Amino acid sequence: MELSKDEPTPKRGFFRLSRKAAPYLFLAPYLLLFLVFGLFPLLFSIYLSFHSWNPVEGLEAMEYVGFENFKTALTDPWMWTALKNTVFMGLYAGLSQHLIAIPAACVLVSFGGRIRHVLTSAYFLPYITSGIAVSLIFFQMYAPQSGIINQTLLLLADSKWAGWAFTWVHDAMPIRWLEDVALIQPSISFVVFWKFTGFNIVLYSTGLMTIPKDLYEAARIDGAGAFKRFWHISLPLLRPFIFFAVTLTLIGQLQLFEEPYVLTRGLGGPSQSGLTITAYLMRIGWEWYEMGTASALAWLLFLLISVLTALQFIFFGKKGLRNDH
């Protein structure tokens, strides 16, 4: 149907939507998909968390158990191990990410456009690549015999100029990055750190570039050094960005799954010290078929994320958002 000014267009056609119906029709795909794949799973997951159910036995086998699943989840020592692991890896990877990203962003914005663009692209690269693929690469790099990390350490230990610092490296006893209880969490955290620091650097550098230049100029005239300018201007004005970035890290870290899953070959690592909450949830649900307990654990995880995000908002966000205005 071609529209032209000479020809009067019919006011009512078969495909003419009324103004009232139009928004609902336009939102129909969202509403439909949300009802089926969003709301139903959520409500059913609540229902499921109060039932004991092995999916293999069919829907009839569902049995109401009240808060039993929550009790099971909360008294399960493995759940606490998984929680502890998740929190520790979150702290290692999360804290180091932000502690490095803020100064790195300050340095980055001091560069000219072209260098800055090249460096930004490099830092950001791990963020867009698949967690599975990069974890596989690190899995190889961490290999005790052939991995490049141990090979480099050996090379350094054998070298004349640096050997004195690497006498702890033994040819016969390679470091087992992913099989040693003491090393597995730092090893996993490093991959997560490597993957997400660049994203934060970009966020912070965007934030820094919104700060007016005359503020720094004025401070310089008043005799403030580089550190003072960072402490009294950059850091406070970055606050809303820090709030946002830390919230994202918090939510992401508590749901950590892919990196530990690949690095421990889905087995949880030595003494299960690489087992995260999400990985444990998957195990309860898809290996042990205890869908009720898995659902309860999922809601407990949701509760934890909500509480921590709320706390982060109360202590950190509010003031930061006020500074923004």
Place this chain on the structure above:
Amino acid sequence: MIFSIIAAIMTVFPFVWSAILATHDRSTIFGGGIPLYIGDHLGANYDKLMEMLPFWRAMANSFFIAIMGTSVSLLFCSLGGYAFGVYEFKGKNALFSFMLATMMIPPVVGLIPFYLIVKMLGLLDTLTSVWLPFTATPFGIFLVRQYVVSSIPKELLEAAKLDGAGEFRTYWSVVLPLLKPSLATLGIVQFVFFWNNFLTPLIALNSQEKYVVTLALRSIQNNPNAPWGAVMLGTTIAILPLLVFYMFASKRIIAGLTSGAVKT
């Protein structure tokens, strides 16, 4: 300055390293030393990779879900964002707030019933189950709505109406072409999401010929005799499409994926 450059090299190094290992055989990889040069076993590794699993099939599946998922997302999210942006209708504000609130819920919470509904709809072990459910995302609708509100003048919509365009035609021929910048952003976010997605394929796909590339990579890791050169070749190939895309549009991609943070 030097520190920044070293950091950038360290960030990119694992990718280069995986590409280098993809050209070496077992004896070089396990022989000690660090082979920082290109080897001559690329062909042999390629053959091994193909022997282990239908790798190109997995790549094709990944492309299929990423392209279907992304293009349908653009349609659904632009429709939804347009509806929230230009119309006044009953329940609009409540629905909008509700939609944003659902973004806070971790995906893992609905994972088990998601599996059940996929099964009930007969979509288990189909590629549809890994793209269709994620095509009308709250983030996408929100993104388009913000753009509609800030950049589409009301007068334009009125002019279209005066010219006799219906509701759908106004959206399709007048507004949609103007939404390009926000759709480009959304397209990037969705493509990267679909290409890298692991959790949904892990629970929804079983048979090897349905595997997407993330699942395929994970499955070769479980093969105890997996030759590392071949595994690294697979990893490199899996990363390559995004890498090439990134080289041409890194500015856009970075802006797209950080757009949630930076107010526009």
